[in-house]
Amino acid sequence: MVVSRSQNLFRATLTYATLIFFCFFCLFPFLWMLDTALKPAAEVMSDRPSFLIAAPTLENFESILFDSDFAIYFRNSLIVAIASTLLTLTVSVFSSYALSRWGRYAVAKAVGGALLVSQMIPGVLLLVPLYVLMQRLGLLSTYWALILVYCTFMIPLVTFMLKGFFDGVPFELEEAAEMDGCSRVGFIWRILLPLSAPGVLATSAFAFIAAWNEFMFGYVLINDDGHRTLTPGIMLFRGSHQTNWGLLMAASVLAVVPVAIAFVYLQRFLVEGLSAGAVKG
Amino acid sequence: MAAVEHATIAEAAPAPRGMLFRHARMQRVAALFLAPAAAFLLVLIAYPLCNVLWLSFRYANLVDPSTVGFAGFDNYDTILSDEEFAPALWHTFTWTGLSVAGEYALGLASAIALAQPIRGRAIFRGIVVVPWVIPIAVAGLNWIWLLNPDYGLINSWMVRLGLLAHPRDWLGGIDTALLAVTFVNVWRSFPFYTISILAALQAIPPDLHEAAAMDGAGPIRRFLVITMPHLKAVSLTLIFLHIIWTAINFDFIWVMTAGGPLNSSQTLPVMIYKYAMQDHDVGAACALASMSMSFMAAMFFMYYYSVRRKGAR
Helix, strand or coil, X not given: CCCCHHHHHHHHHHHXXXXXHHHHHHXXXXXXXXXXXXXXXXXXXXXXXXXXXXXXXXXXXXXXXXXXXHHHHHHHHHHHHHHHHHHHHHHHHHHHHHHHHCCCCHHHHHHHHHXXXXXXXXXXXXXXXXXXXXXXXXXXXXXXXXXXXXXXXXXXXXXXXXXXXXXCXXXXXXXXXXXXXXXXXXXXXXXXXXXXXXXXXXXXXXXXXXXXXXXXXXXXXXXXXXXXXXXXXXXXXXXXXXCCHHHHHHXXXXXXXXXXXXXXXXXXXXXXXXXXXXXXX | CHHHHHHHHHHHCCCXXXXXXXXXXXXXXXXXXXXXXXXXXXXXXXXXXXXXXXXXXXXXXXXXXXXXXXCCCHHHHHHHCCCCHHHHHHHHHHHHHHHHHHHHHHHHHHHHHHHCCCCCHHHHHHHHHHHHHCCHHHHHHHHHHHCCCCCCHHHHHXXXXXXXXXXXXXXXXXXXXXXXXXXXXXXXXXXXXXXHHHHHHHCCCHHHHHHHHHCCCCHHHHHHHHHHHHHHHHHHHHHHHHHHHHHCCCHHHHHHCCCCCCCCCCCHHHHHHHHHHHCCEHHHHHHHHHHHHHHHHHHXXXXXXXXXXXHHC
């Protein structure tokens, strides 16, 4: 390349400056969240807020964990997110296998098209009929209401993500397995899934995060504290008059932990996996 | 389709009976494998979708089962004569337009910076994606606290930097509430653009840039002539997807302002929610949802045909 050294230096400086700005922009809200969570009440309510903490304390975490419904919400979110991830995967492994291997069949084309279209249909427009449906089925304020709805909205995306990974497993392997007397389900379970394990795990992490983060259906379909999930639950911690921000930020920090764990795993696949779909379109 | 294939196979060569049998059996297995996914779609998407349309022409109340009957266009009338409708429509446009524009600008800038050959790229990339994986409820609360007029960090910084004379209640002001939520939405959503644009940038062959540089094209010219055309397909898809996702987003506005103050940040999804869950008026909520849906469908066809026309050319 015909670029002078000074031009190169300028470019590197500009790049680093931009990236450091973006990192600061993306991270300072979280740093402030953590900072507030570690402050005693008197320091939280200061009109000259500062990142420095005079007397760091864990009392916010203590009282959110032991003196509130936080632990129950957290457990509910875990149950719903894990169950819907597993159910979504079970359904999608079969549908994506069918789309990957028999994509030319009419039935595969029809279901594939339906999956593609339903990906575009936003949940909020279906809020009322889904509420009425769950009411009629007697599922309001149960885990099943959320598990079923989350599955429905995740199956399309998860199916297409898995199909991408399954497409990469050569067809010859399957023929060889069949020769050796391996059934189709046996092939999926013993060969296909282990071979595409990294992709399947990344997809599960993605589904888990989506279920964990969902707010609207959790807010509308659950009306009892014993079954409420974390995202609507945290909103309830915000009192109508006086908000205890230290407590609220401690709850937020803890709510982000499972997402962070899933994300660390997902991160490596984000660029290849997710964007592959976007670029193709 | 499959039947045609079937016939041609049978005519072209008298295939052994076993092959045909196997083919039919495979189709049954395929249908079996696809059945669970199809069942989910039918029961929880297709049926509710038809139900929205059906209910929009009926009188129905969420808590009072005695409200029944055919309503004709009464529900649509209720919506159109609601004096909050026009402002909510306008808020939806503002919120969507500003969000998507801001997200695209930030996404493009960060993607270009991340595409440069520098050290520590993976770490920077990981950090930039962070806002996107945080629950909206948590991000919303976090920003309410940051924007707090009495103890918030943002106001304190702006006053100290001399940008503001006095702290401002951004989320509580009629003029600023929607803009503040839009800003937070941009903050959370732009990483998706970053990732997608970054992937497209990395797919541009580097020799194109080198050849152009040899011919004396400066960085800005190279960006306009080489980079931007390569980003066209991704950009169209991203913008189209996000117009839909943003226009129907309920969570951010509900968590941060609940449509207030004085409905100054109320968009159509918030209105649907209020009709359904606060007024219990199922008919009106479904009428509004149906109208939003037809608008979206129109958008979709516009996008689809614009892409297809380009493909044909």
